[in-house]
Amino acid sequence: MTRTPRGKLLIALALILVVAGAGWGVSTRLRSPADEAAARRPPKPSLVTIAVERRKLVSTVVVGGTLEYGSPYPVSLAGVVGGGDAVQRATRAPRRGTITEGAVVMEVNGRPVFVFSGRVPMHRGLVPGARGADVEQLQRALRELGHRVPVTGVFDQVTIAAVSRLYAGRGYEAQRPTLELRQKRDDLRRAVRAALEVLATERKALDQGMDVLPLKVRLANARRDLKEAGQALESARARDHTTEDETRAEAAEAAVRAAEEKLLTAEQELAQAGATPTPTPAPVPTPAPGSGPGAPAGPPADIRLLELRVANAGADVAAARSALRRVLEEAGTARDRRLAELGKNVRLAREAVVTAEQALRQARQLSPTRLRVANAQRDLAAARALLAEFSRTYGTTIPPGEIVFLPRLPARLHKVTVKAGEPVDKPIATVTGSTFVVSGSVDAAEAERLKTGLDATIETDAGKTVPGTVTSFGGRDTRGAVPVMITPVSMKGLGKLAGAPVTVRVTIGATGEEVLVVPAAAVVTAADGKARVQVETASDRTREVVVRTGLAADGAVEVTGDLKPGDLVVINSA
Secondary structure, X not given: OOOOHHHHHHHHHHHHHHHHHHHHHHHHHOOOHHHHHHHXXXXXXXXXXXXXXXXXXXXXXXXXXXXXXXXXXXXXXXXXXXXXXXXXXXXXXXXXEEEOOOEEEEEEOOEEEEEEEOOOOOOOOEOOOOEOHHHHHHHHHHHHOOOOOOOOOEOOHHHHHHHHHHHHHOOXXXXXXXXXXXXXXXXXXXXXXXXXXXXXXXXXXXXXOHHHHHHHHHHHHHHHHHHHHHHHHHHHHHOOOOHHHHHHHHHHHHHHHHHHHHHHHHHHHHHHHHHOOOOOOOOOOOOOOOOOOOOOOOOOHHHHHHHHHHHHHHHHHHHHHHHHHHHHHHHHHHHHXXXXXXXXXXXXXXXXXXXXXXXXXXXXXXXHHHHHHHHHHHHHHHHHHHHHHHHHOOOOEEOHHHEXXXXXXXXXXXXXXXXXXXXXXXXXXXXXXXXXXXXXXXXHHHHOOOOOOOEEEEEEOXXXXXXXXXXXXXXXXXXXXXXXXXXXXXXXXOHHHOOOEEEEXXXXXXXXXXXEEEEHHHOEEOOOOOEEEEEEEEOOEEEEEEEEEEEEEOXXXXXXXXXXXXXXXXXXXX
């Protein structure tokens, strides 16, 4: 093929361009040793700075958790519902929703299951006379429902009547004794009556026994003698003296009075004689030899007689009084001897009664009939004890499965685990509180910075925020994390978020107003213990500023010192 001059020119130009391009490419790859060293030299150092800010600083701890209803509590029945041994089968299953004091949460075999508030779980059936904290809880719940029941802790007739009204108000009948229990009570009553009949028969046979008849007569006579001796002693004690002693005492008292009258008469006569004037005496004859003017002259003969009469009358009074005292002393001594004798008779009569009773008792004990009476008495006591024990708990009862005590009401029945027609042999439901909580955990170091009552902000994935409060902590788990619970301040609008993951920011500190804030990396503590920052004053020039640090949060720290907003602080000195 023949090329034209124009084609040859284009080919030549293309070859020139290819050769020129290749030469230029090679020339860019070739460097001298000096160029290579310059290319590998590091760039000139420069400062990394950030501006000082004035803003509020908030320190928080972040907790990841789940929004859910608080205080989950599994509900189980404490025993059978109703009084029979039939298979326990749910005839009306629990329903989700709010349950309140006295509500019927479900039915088992057509019988109700009531819910009451109480921290002591139901653990037994309540029978008449039962005592305990569970009975006290029931009584408080009945009072809350308007029943006038004293809180005694005893399942008494007043409480039973209130329970019967509660059942009737809900359309049920309180648990009455079953046919089996009624039959058992009748059997126990018949056993007591039969034991009484046997005992009466054996006692009659024992009393009619001829071998003990003389001893019974002897005992009757001894008891009669004891009665008469006692009456005689009481009669003697009631009287101070006998009739004979009283007659002698009266005679002695009369003698005393007569002697006193004679003494008084003699004294009066003597006094009258002393008051009568003495007649003119006859001439005094010449005294006989041996007598003189110093010899005493005797009283007249009539006064001496009266004085002698007074002295004799006084002696008669003293003798009469002495005789009266002897009579009274002899009467007292006689009374004491008489009472002692009568007391001895009483003691002897009492000993005779005891001896007769012992003889009769021994005779009866040696008799086969006596043995049968003793056996009949023991059988009667045993039958009565069984009837009394059975009657103590007989009457209206509450089966253990017909009451469920929950720690707090109202509560929310969150999950149902049994359906109508299914056997009730497992937990029937799970209840929760009516409020939401966030359950999460933090490591031990973060937990030390938290405490109950701190404010928090709950953030959902959809961006909704709800204020909350830290309410409780748990023990450290096997991974070293500490459970923490946060309660929202308001429950409005959270119903649809149950079970959703949330993020909680717990405020552990905050400045009340705007403060100067720098990055924590900009603060350096020197050897003298003072904190400093480097402030850029010109290109690649700085000055040190002593600062005082405050709250730290999210990589920033509050500072005070010779700084102002917009100053550039160095965060590295490279």
